[in-house]
Structures are given as C-alpha cells and as structure tokens.
Amino acid sequence: MALYDKTAHELHDLLTTKKISAAELTADIFSRVEEMEDKIGAYLTLTRDKAEATAKLVDEKIARGDKISLLEGIPCAIKDNICTKGIRTTCASKILENFVPPYDATAYKKLVAQNSVIVGKANLDEFAMGSSTENSGFHTTHNPHDLERVPGGSSGGSTAAVAGGEAIFALGSDTGGSIRQPASFCGVVGLKPTYGRVSRYGLVAFASSLDQIGPITRDVTDCALVLNAICGHDDMDSTSTAAQVPDFTKSLIADVKGLKIGLPKEYFVKGIDAEIETAVRNVAKKFEELGAEIVEISLPHTEYAIATYYLIAPAEAATNLERYDGVSYGARVDGADVVEMMTNTRTEKFGEEVKRRIMIGNYALSAGYYDAYYLKALKVRTLIQKDFTDAFEKLDLILTPTTPNVAFKIGEMVADPLKMYLQDICTVPVNLAGLPGISIPCGVTKNNLPIGFQLIGKALDEETILKAAFTYEQSL
Numbered sequence: 001m002a003l004y005d006k007t008a009h010e011l012h013d014l015l016t017t018k019k020i021s022a023a024e025l026t027a028d029i030f031s032r033v034e035e036m037e038d039k040i041g042a043y044l045t046l047t048r049d050k051a052e053a054t055a056k057l058v059d060e061k062i063a064r065g066d067k068i069s070l071l072e073g074i075p076c077a078i079k080d081n082i083c084t085k086g087i088r089t090t091c092a093s094k095i096l097e098n099f100v101p102p103y104d105a106t107a108y109k110k111l112v113a114q115n116s117v118i119v120g121k122a123n124l125d126e127f128a129m130g131s132s133t134e135n136s137g138f139h140t141t142h143n144p145h146d147l148e149r150v151p152g153g154s155s156g157g158s159t160a161a162v163a164g165g166e167a168i169f170a171l172g173s174d175t176g177g178s179i180r181q182p183a184s185f186c187g188v189v190g191l192k193p194t195y196g197r198v199s200r201y202g203l204v205a206f207a208s209s210l211d212q213i214g215p216i217t218r219d220v221t222d223c224a225l226v227l228n229a230i231c232g233h234d235d236m237d238s239t240s241t242a243a244q245v246p247d248f249t250k251s252l253i254a255d256v257k258g259l260k261i262g263l264p265k266e267y268f269v270k271g272i273d274a275e276i277e278t279a280v281r282n283v284a285k286k287f288e289e290l291g292a293e294i295v296e297i298s299l300p301h302t303e304y305a306i307a308t309y310y311l312i313a314p315a316e317a318a319t320n321l322e323r324y325d326g327v328s329y330g331a332r333v334d335g336a337d338v339v340e341m342m343t344n345t346r347t348e349k350f351g352e353e354v355k356r357r358i359m360i361g362n363y364a365l366s367a368g369y370y371d372a373y374y375l376k377a378l379k380v381r382t383l384i385q386k387d388f389t390d391a392f393e394k395l396d397l398i399l400t401p402t403t404p405n406v407a408f409k410i411g412e413m414v415a416d417p418l419k420m421y422l423q424d425i426c427t428v429p430v431n432l433a434g435l436p437g438i439s440i441p442c443g444v445t446k447n448n449l450p451i452g453f454q455l456i457g458k459a460l461d462e463e464t465i466l467k468a469a470f471t472y473e474q475s476l
C-alpha cells in the first residue's frame, strides 16, 4: 500500500519506528498531488515549501530521539475558509482572492503546534454555501470515486483530498452538513462536533450560530486523534464551551452492548434513495447483532428543518458578509462614488449563490418580514431542538442516512437551487440543535458510489458516537 493511502495512526507508527521519514511521506503526498490534482482539483493553494520545512523539523526531532505527537509529520488539508497566517485564505470567493490573513484560526494553530504537515488550502463552495463545490469562485472539485460526479460540499476539496490520497486527513467546516455530506459522497469519515467544542476563531463566518470546524479522516481512530488535537475552550471565541475535553481515543472500544439507538421514521421517507435506505437499515441490524437496542422513534418537526435552516443561515450570512464592502476586506471594484464602489464590488466579486443567500437573508430580516420569517424560524428551531432533547431522554444515539442520495453528476443540480438545498435534509437538523454528528461509510451502490450513515449524539457526547462508529468499523 502506498504511503498516501494510509491512516494517520499507521503512519505515526512507521515514523516512530523509523521505517519512513516525514520527508519521504511529504514527498509521497506531493507526488500524488502532482498525479491527481489535474483530475480532482482538491486544492486552491499548495504550501509545499512550508510542508517540507515542517517535515524536516519532525525528522530532526525523531533523529534526536524526541517523542513526537500523534499527528506530527502527518500531511493534512485545511479548508480555505480557515484563516492561515501568511497563507492566502480565499473562501473560494473572488472577493477574497488575494486575502492573506494576519492571524491563525485556533483549530489550525493547534495542528501547526503539533507539527502536522500542511499540504495546502482546500476548495469549497464560496463561503461554504453549497453542497457540491460547484459554487467555488475558482473551479469545481471532482469526486475521486467518479470524476464526473461532485465530491459534495461545501468541504468538497478537503474531502476529495482525503479520499483521493492528496492528504491523510483534513479540516472542514459544517454549518448544515458540509463535513458529513461530502464524507458520505467520498466514502470517508466526517464529524461535526457539538457546537462550541471547537473554537470558531479564525473560521470565516457564514452562519455563526451553526458553524463548526471538524475532522475529515480515513477511519474512526484518526477522527478521534484529530478531534483530540483541535478541541477545547478558547478565550478568542465566546461561544466555545468550557466543558472538559475527554481523551477521545479512550472511546475507541468495540462495544455497543446495551446502547439504545433510535431510528427516526421521518428520515426514512419517500425521496430517500432505496439503496441508501437498505444500507442504513442493514447498519441498524448490524448494531442489533452487536448488542445494541434499536428503537423506532419520531422527530416530528423534521419536515420544517430545511425551511428553518434556509432562513436562519442566510439571515446570519447576510449580516456576516456585510463586511466585504471594498473598504475593510478583500477586493475593490471602483465606482463614481462610495455607494457605486460598494455595489460594483459586491456585484462583480460575489457569486450567484452568495448573492441569493444575502437577498434571502436580508428579506427575512427586513422590518416588515422579521416576525413572519426570521423570528418564526427561531421558534421552529427551538421545536426541532426539543424533538432531540425529548428523544435523547430514552436514547444514546440516533441513526439516519447522511444524505438522501449518493454523489450526483457535476452540473446535474446547478439549475435548481431548491433541489440542492434538499441535499441537507438529514444533516441540518443536527446543526440547528447544536448536536454532534458523524458520517461513516457503509458500503457502495450498484454503481460503486459510496454510501454513508449518520450517528447523532447528545450535546458534548462525541464519545458515544465514536465508540459506536468504531464498533461498526471493526465489525466489517
């Protein structure tokens, strides 16, 4: 097996036993990038010099006999909406095409402190708005399993990099499904932590009450390692939780005996691909065989989740994106006066989907419609949260499909934004409720396209999610 195909924990063992060097590993990844990048298009910026310098440092440490941390020397991709000091951070938007942040996002900084090798900044849908990376202002990323298909989005570049051997793990962000949906499309593991688990400092804001950074990895063990590395309270993010961070590797135990797992009937309805439904029901059977108890449950407000999300997220986005005015940040297109300059800048530099969200958001927030749309959406959000709170009184986990369909063809949905929004039907309720959720591969369709299932946990209970996910993975 080539080095680029291995997991972080396998590579760590190879590094510490001196079977490989960090420099060799980095060279292997970059030769894979050279081979695949034309076809996949996972990256917006490559940081080879920096990667090689880090690898050298790690090799020096190993040569000295110093202990190295678990992600030290391991190549990773960083979604390009996560600020990296001195490295261009574009959010895949023309408006930030030349933006070089003067500071690091906390989650990234923690990886740098561990000497992880940063391969580059990964493509996304512009400002993380989308489900396919087709909304990137620069190029569309292709799914390594079928190059005619999308990798999902918005963390499509990060996910395709991991699935295509162009990084061992990646950081993505998930506002409504952007880690879990591409993970399921690309056959890898993707976790959205509990809201507040990972600092949002330096994550370019899309919808601040929903955004969360999380790991995209090749297996559950790596997921726990990356989560360990990036979690924790941060004074720079007032919404980051003060809760203790457990050692997530302690959850890597194959044992689900006695766990109560709910199957919400609202997630197995018309519109879900039959092959996905079968695969996810088989996962439930597997958990039952392994000693878990499966219970049919109801989350009655699920049907309102998409509408709620597509009011709240655009409303927050409209506010967050006000700052791109041609003055404080990013690109400027001149005009006769300041108003014309701002108009020209935003008209020319924002893509179609971003403009659509800003318009929906401002409409929902406007004086005449605030109560009818935004305020109502907030109330429904509370009902969706309560559905989960009630369900979790008698459950440990909830099991659902991650997506209603597998990876679709590039171009297939671009003309129909509503259809694209329906991609998020299984993932957005989790963000609205602030809960942790993971997507785990569970086989492929007749056409060999990956299928994923989702496990949703109680707030701050990533441990039970990881334990069940690990148990399933080990059973294969």
Ligand code: GLN
Binding pocket: 128, 129, 130, 131, 153, 154, 173, 174, 175, 176, 177, 178, 179, 206, 313, 424
């Ligand atoms: N697809 C969803 C959207 O377009 C989710 C995006 C995300 O999680 N960043 O809003």
